[in-house]
């Protein structure tokens with residue numbers, strides 16, 4: 228295959244310095260062998276990318292490495308007969324951006340099984356405005372719906388509310404007629420979240436008052452939790468009869484300090500959400516929904532468009548818990 232040069236964010240470990248992130252000129256010869264070469268037009272920044280870009284061995288074992296768990300673009304070449312040059316495709320999750328060079332590079336080389344054809348009803352840009360965050364938010368909402376949480380059952384709580392997954396979950400829940408209550412650690416969150424349709428925003432500190440009690444007054448019919456730890460435990464303790472709590476994130480902690488009372492006294496269901504290895508059938512079903520009956524007009528308003536050179540700063544903000552909404556990365560033209 229012809230060797231093509233391209234630009235990518237490369238994260239390296241440098242002795243005495245630690246982690247270094249820089250934009251480098253790479254060659255397709257350095258990409259892993261894959262069935263399909265894709266020219267990435269857009270990617271997006273997710274929390275997992277920030278971890279990978281910070282040397283987190285739980286996400287990425289080998290450096291130098293190019294993160295980016297999301298990518299959308301056009302097939303350049305393929306030895307998989309399902310994919311032809313020029314096909315518009317997206318790739319989210321699997322090993323992309325973990326130990327396979329990811330979407331923060333203008334070219335990716337991936338197995339054909341990882342690709343999803345651009346769904347009718349969405350542009351490449353719109354798929355990355357959603358990205359893994361939007362896809363995961365949709366999995367959470369689907370989990371609530373499939374387990375009987377209808378809008379009439381009561382409010383749905385969303386934690387880490389100004390983050391990528393949470394903001395899209397809020398938009399989707401509001402569009403579907405749910406009453407949404409949010410928890411956020413940011414002092415200026417209420418105005419931002421009210422604009423998205425949230426009925427009430429509770430400050431993180433206030434929410435955690437009483438966290439040490441065995442059970443809290445039943446308030447939530449459903450929960451979308453993106454932070455884990457004591458916040459998730461508190462949300463579960465405040466969930467009502469047969470309520471459903473979806474757990475997708477660990478932005479605060481991977482621990483869950485909890486007792487069994489919400490489960491044995493109220494029948495609360497705890498539902499784990501995973502997106503990276505989501506089976507293809509469910510993946511296609513969810514992308515179809517996002518392109519049709521769950522299409523959200525306001526996602527673009529949550530997004531800032533950035534270039535590769537802006538990633539360093541945005542990654543640091545995300546690791547510090549300071550980011551709001553979504554960052555879409557425009558990879559620019561191949562030169």
Ligand SMILES: NC(=O)c1ccc[n+]([C@@H]2O[C@H](COP(=O)([O-])OP(=O)(O)OC[C@H]3O[C@@H](n4cnc5c(N)ncnc54)[C@H](OP(=O)(O)O)[C@@H]3O)[C@@H](O)[C@H]2O)c1
Nearest residue numbers: 274387388389390391392411412476477478479501502548
């Ligand atoms: N299971 C999956 O397949 C899957 C897929 C996508 C993402 N995730 C996970 O979901 C989580 C959110 O991802 P994201 O991309 O939305 O990240 P994000 O944009 O950085 O949002 C995370 C939000 O969590 C809150 N937060 C951050 N640090 C916190 C802390 N120490 N204590 C309490 N709250 C804190 C902040 O919101 P406030 O300031 O508003 O409180 C922050 O905006 C991450 O853990 C990510 O790994 C999982």
